[in-house]
């Protein structure tokens with residue numbers, strides 16, 4: 001028998017104003033029935049394009065999405081990167097605050113993400129209404145209900161999907177679209193000193209590439225980033241759970257609201273995470289500047305292998321250094337809100353990208369998405385090793 005044809009991969013089109021350099025559409029694959037060689041080819045496509053939309057998966061059973069993410073990383077422990085739901089709801093800090101998170105019955109590691117009424121019977125979730133506060137609720141500068149109701153929205157929180165404690169960040173995240181409103185458009189406002197806005201359909205996720213961010217850094221900054229590392233707080237989302245965000249959703253407003261370690265759930269020193277600032281793409285060799293600034297407690301800075309690292313434990317100073325770099329890519333031309341339609345599954349290289357939800361007024365309609373990823377089998381690798389004694 002002739003081998004099944006591999007799927008097609010088509011880079012996403014962009015207008016002359018857009019400068020982002022990621023994204024492809026994949027067609028001709030059936031995630032209900034996918035061979036090992038297709039899993040490998042799909043993983044390579046995600047690493048290469050950073051983000052793909054897999055079309056035409058209406059028929060796929062929820063458990064197959066979970067199986068796929070475990071096949072992407074066969075040595076990974078069989079648990080969602082944020083752990084089991086009970087622990088997540090109790091210890092998730094900022095991430096579980098202000099929203100309901102459900103597991104899909106029979107596929108509990110597939111998380112129902114969205115809001116509003118989910119229908120009479122959504123894969124066994126009966127008559128469920130998902131409650132959540134608006135995405136900008138954690139922003140320091142308020143957005144008036146009146147503006148929001150008219151479709152003035154913001155990036156909620158730029159992030160990677162990563163517990164940054166105990167488990168390592170998922171290689172990829174997968175997000176399946178069942179339902180979202182498609183109109184009217186929202187207008188995303190930076191609501192800072194810039195007058196940047198993006199107008200887009202509601203219910204989408206925004207992305208930028210941290211490889212592109214790395215490309216926008218100076219040679220000196222890259223030399224430092226290539227040799228330096230950061231340490232995240234224990235239970236980082238509890239630690240910064242009372243902190244507020246800038247109105248762009250990228251970075252915290254420093255107000256000294258971080259908790260003391262005594263106020264956190266018990267933690268193990270060995271579970272505290274230290275990662276290089278730059279993560280190398282295992283397929284393309286590209287470098288991404290991957291610092292999740294809102295959770296960083298200390299930075300270890302040096303610009304060559306033979307230097308002793310300078311320890312920076314002033315989070316205000318660290319955040320200032322990071323914002324200066326990270327905000328360069330936070331411009332409309334580098335951001336994409338890929339149009340995900342019912343039956344699509346979007347998959348992205350979580351080790352290379354930042355993403356953010358973009359909320360819309362509740363009365364525009366319900367949103368139903370299934371999110372799945374698996375805590376990685378291994379820690380991200382930088383261009384130079386972190387000293388073992390670090």
Ligand SMILES: [Fe+2]
Nearest residue numbers: 159160161355
């Ligand atoms: Fe996320």
